[in-house]
Amino acid sequence: MKIIKVELPDHSYNVEIENGVLNCTGQLVSSIWSKRKIALVSDSNVAPLYQDRVADALESVGFTVHNYQFPAGEASKSLEVLGNLTREMAADGFNRDDGVIALGGGVTGDLAGFLAATYMRGISLIQIPTSLLAQVDSSVGGKTAVDLDNTKNIIGAFYQPDLVIIDSETLQTLKTRDLVEGYGEIVKVAALSDGDLWKLVQSINSPADILANAKELSIHSVQYKANVVMGDEKEGGLRQLLNFGHTIGHAVEALADGDLRHGEAVSIGMVAITRIFEEKGLSHEGLTQTLIDRLEAVGLPVTSPLLESPAVFDKIKNDKKNRDGHLNLIYVHQIGGPAIKSIPSDDIQDFLDIKTVKV
Numbered sequence: 001m002k003i004i005k006v007e008l009p010d011h012s013y014n015v016e017i018e019n020g021v022l023n024c025t026g027q028l029v030s031s032i033w034s035k036r037k038i039a040l041v042s043d044s045n046v047a048p049l050y051q052d053r054v055a056d057a058l059e060s061v062g063f064t065v066h067n068y069q070f071p072a073g074e075a076s077k078s079l080e081v082l083g084n085l086t087r088e089m090a091a092d093g094f095n096r097d098d099g100v101i102a103l104g105g106g107v108t109g110d111l112a113g114f115l116a117a118t119y120m121r122g123i124s125l126i127q128i129p130t131s132l133l134a135q136v137d138s139s140v141g142g143k144t145a146v147d148l149d150n151t152k153n154i155i156g157a158f159y160q161p162d163l164v165i166i167d168s169e170t171l172q173t174l175k176t177r178d179l180v181e182g183y184g185e186i187v188k189v190a191a192l193s194d195g196d197l198w199k200l201v202q203s204i205n206s207p208a209d210i211l212a213n214a215k216e217l218s219i220h221s222v223q224y225k226a227n228v229v230m231g232d233e234k235e236g237g238l239r240q241l242l243n244f245g246h247t248i249g250h251a252v253e254a255l256a257d258g259d260l261r262h263g264e265a266v267s268i269g270m271v272a273i274t275r276i277f278e279e280k281g282l283s284h285e286g287l288t289q290t291l292i293d294r295l296e297a298v299g300l301p302v303t304s305p306l307l308e309s310p311a312v313f314d315k316i317k318n319d320k321k322n323r324d325g326h327l328n329l330i331y332v333h334q335i336g337g338p339a340i341k342s343i344p345s346d347d348i349q350d351f352l353d354i355k356t357v358k359v
């Protein structure tokens with residue numbers, strides 16, 4: 001079992017990664033939680049696959065488990081679904097000494113995480129991510145949220161879990177598109193961090209390669225994210241680096257109106273921002289193509305006609321990472337060499353000059 005420690009001033013926890021570890025959920029949870037009632041929250045795809053197995057493991061060591069299920073999909077990251085889950089927990093008599101376990105992808109982690117953050121002003125939380133995106137990214141770091149109208153993650157909280165359990169074997173039931181989407185975030189981390197992860201990424205040439213190396217990919221990605229989060233829990237500085245590819249990516253994702261997954265949009269965003277910085281001489285020559293090669297190897301999109309839409313700039317200017325009239329653009333000048341360039345929001349259109357990004 002690989003254990004990665006996330007040590008924060010007010011809350012420390014382990015991320016435990018091993019193939020098949022789902023069967024040991026009972027022992028792992030009982031090593032940190034006293035016997036209590038657990039709200040085991042999953043979506044309608046994950047629940048039939050894994051919820052009973054996890055519930056049985058927890059009950060076998062003395063926990064009382066209530067299974068809750070919500071419809072799969074981003075639309076469930078809503079106040080309405082949050083309200084329904086809260087109502088169910090209240091009806092089942094949950095109190096502040098009980099706990100929530102999020103078993104599922106990033107939607108489940110964000111929704112059930114925010115449920116834990118807000119139920120009776122906060123009860124204990126454990127994350128068991130089952131999608132690649134959730135295993136390598138969203139389950140670690142404590143960001144929880146729901147969407148409102150068309151604005152993603154607008155209502156949320158930083159709320160750290162007590163434990164994260166990652167079983168790479170659960171990825172075997174994930175659809176290929178979902179697997180590949182999560183890999184977009186891995187390439188992002190590899191480009192930021194260089195070293196062993198970039199070496200591993202260079203050997204990944206198909207979705208099957210992603211699956212075969214999932215545990216190692218998770219270990220490296222989680223270690224990088226844990227280091228960044230430990231250096232900057234609430235995104236004041238270092239944590240901004242994780243937004244590489246996200247400024248343009250979020251804009252394209254919003255304009256795609258559900259047709260692009262998050263990791264796909266990040267893939268397009270990483271290539272676009274790198275091309276712009278390479279053309280300005282701020283990134284090494286050939287870096288854009290290096291990234292394209294790695295992303296295309298698994299079938300990720302590297303460009304989009306949406307980049308030509310003038311609406312891209314409206315989205316970028318309204319990016320919630322915009323602070324004091326400035327937007328911090330994250331780029332890499334070489335693999336393993338991330339940097340931040342702060343641009344006044346009013347100048348962003350001239351600076352990005354997206355017309356130069358060949359579609």
Ligand SMILES: NC(=O)c1ccc[n+]([C@@H]2O[C@H](COP(=O)([O-])OP(=O)(O)OC[C@H]3O[C@@H](n4cnc5c(N)ncnc54)[C@H](O)[C@@H]3O)[C@@H](O)[C@H]2O)c1
Pocket residue numbers: 043044045046049072073074077104105106107108110130131132133134137138139140141142143144152153170171172173174175178181262
């Ligand atoms: N909190 C953070 O730091 C953070 C970071 C990045 C993204 N996110 C959020 O994560 C969400 C996207 O995450 P996602 O891509 O995991 O979406 P998701 O949770 O919707 O999962 C994608 C699909 O895979 C299914 N699924 C998950 N695990 C499965 C498994 N093992 N077998 C079969 N099917 C499975 C789900 O039911 C869903 O249909 C977005 O809402 C995004 O905002 C949060």
